[in-house]
Each structure stands twice: as C-alpha cells, then as structure tokens.
Amino acid sequence: MSETRPDLTVNEELLATYDGPIPRHVAIIMDGNGRWAKQRGKMRIKGHRAGAGSVRCAVESCRYLGVDVLTLYAFSTENWHRPRGEVSGLMTLFDVYIKKERRRLVENGIRLHVIGDRSRLSKKLRKAIASLEEESAQNEEMILQVAVSYGGREEILRATRELGNKIAAGEIDADDIDEELFSSALYTEGRIDPELVIRTSGEQRISNFLLWQLAYAELYFTETLWPDFDEAALLESFGSFAARQRRFGKTGEQVEEE
Ligand code: FPP
Secondary structure (H helix, E strand, O other), X not given: OOOOOXXXXXXXXXXXXXXXXXXXXXXXXXXXXHHHHHHOXXXXXXXXXXXXXXHHHHHHHHHHHOOOEEEXXXXXXXXXXXXXXXXXXXXHHHHHHXXXXXXXXXXXXXXXXXXXXXXXOOHHHHHHHHHHHHHOOOOOOEEEEEEEEEOHHHHHHHHHHHHHHHHHOOOOOHXXXXXXXXXXXXXXXXXXXXXEEEEOOOOOOOOOOOOOOOOOOEEEEOXXXXXXXXXXXXXXXXXXXXXXXXXXXXXXXXXXXX
C-alpha cells in the first residue's frame, strides 16, 4: 500500500481487508458494456458510460492496493469497424474521461500513458492525451496504460519495422536484438509484463491484446459485466491470483524450494 494518503473514492474499508500478494502489473480486457446496456433496454453508449465509472473504480482501487502498472484495453484496432455512432461516442468518452479525471489522476500520483496507433485518433484527442501524459510524466505511484486503437500484432510489426530501420541505418546489429531490446521497442516501452490479466463478461479470449507481453501472465475470466466490476470483483481476481503457483516453466517442487 502506498505511503502517501491519496484522495480516493473507492471502498477503502473493503480493499483494506485484502492481505494477499499484489500483482505488480494488472491488465484488464473491459468487456460487456453493450450487454449491460441491452439488459436495461438502453443504448450501447450508456453501457460504455457506465463502464467509465468502473474505470475510475479499477484505477483508484489498484492505486490504493499498490499495483505498479494497470493497463486497460479501451479500444482495439478492430473496434474501428463498429458502427460510426458508437465509435464517435467512445472517442468522446475518452476525451471527457481525460478532462474530467485529469486533476484526480495527477493529484493521486498516477502517470498516464496511452498505447496504440494515435495517428487514427482526432487531433483534439491526441492533444488532450499528450497534454495529460506530459503533466503526469513525473508521477510515480502508478502507471495507467490505456490501450486505444491498439492491436498486439500491429504493435509487434511496428517494433519489428523500427528495429529493421535501425539495422539498415547501421545503428544496431541484427544480433543485438534480444528480448529486452525488442520489449523496449513496443508501445509498452519495456515496462514489466502483466502478471494478472482479467477479462470480464464471460468471454475467454485474448483478442489481440498485449500478445508479446502476456507470455507468462495468469489469466482470470469472470462472468461479471464490466460496468458491474467493482472493488469486490477486483479482490476476487486478486484472490484467484494469490492461489496460483507461478512456475515459469520450472517444476512445482523447484518453485517451492525457491
Ligand atoms: C467492450 O464491451 C468495451 C469496449 C469496446 C469499450 C471499453 C470502453 C470503456 C469501458 C469506456 C471508458 C474507457 C475509458 C478508458 C475512459 P462491448 O461493447 O464489446 O460489450 P458487449 O460484448 O457486451 O457488446
């Protein structure tokens, strides 16, 4: 848990009951907004708006519990194929989120980093993102990575091209490329890989999310729809993480000895 007392709106009493291990990097595939809205006879965008409330809860809960990096899958490269109205509604929601949460994120020591292909975003949204990234760049309590217009394969191709160009320019040798150098060329800039991946709404897929970085992640799937994902649901996922033995290819006996 962090030493500074943050200004949070989460259920601290409940969060304080958790005394298990904290995954250093949590990545979440936020799914089920559309179904949540449909169950209530509402438009899909209302589900996304409700989902933005869960984003605040997840961000502040992870900050409270001492997670180092939280990555949220907000919009995939494939999501561009959704109906135009939904895409523009989501883009507006990201813009509103950045403006509305700006003060709270900065004051709570959270650093924002958006991962994905920004060239497809509007100039206005790009500007809002860059401005908050700059303002929060020195924050050290937690890194919030938001994946927008993000695709894992695209990220890998982009890194490959970047390293290929460096080889062509004589800046590096092909033999210099190891896991560390390759990781540093990804959008995630060599940060620690996710230890726990959560996907809500009962789907059990990775959907082109952090394909390189998830190599050893623990996967956790829950039926809970994203707008209903609260502090209790997060603690349940941490509890499941706590019960796993992470072996990284070794035997159970080796890990126990360590
Ligand atoms: C998937 O649910 C969700 C998305 C594609 C959008 C996620 C966006 C938010 C949670 C909005 C706020 C985000 C930020 C970062 C402020 P779905 O629409 O595919 O749900 P369905 O499978 O039930 O249709």
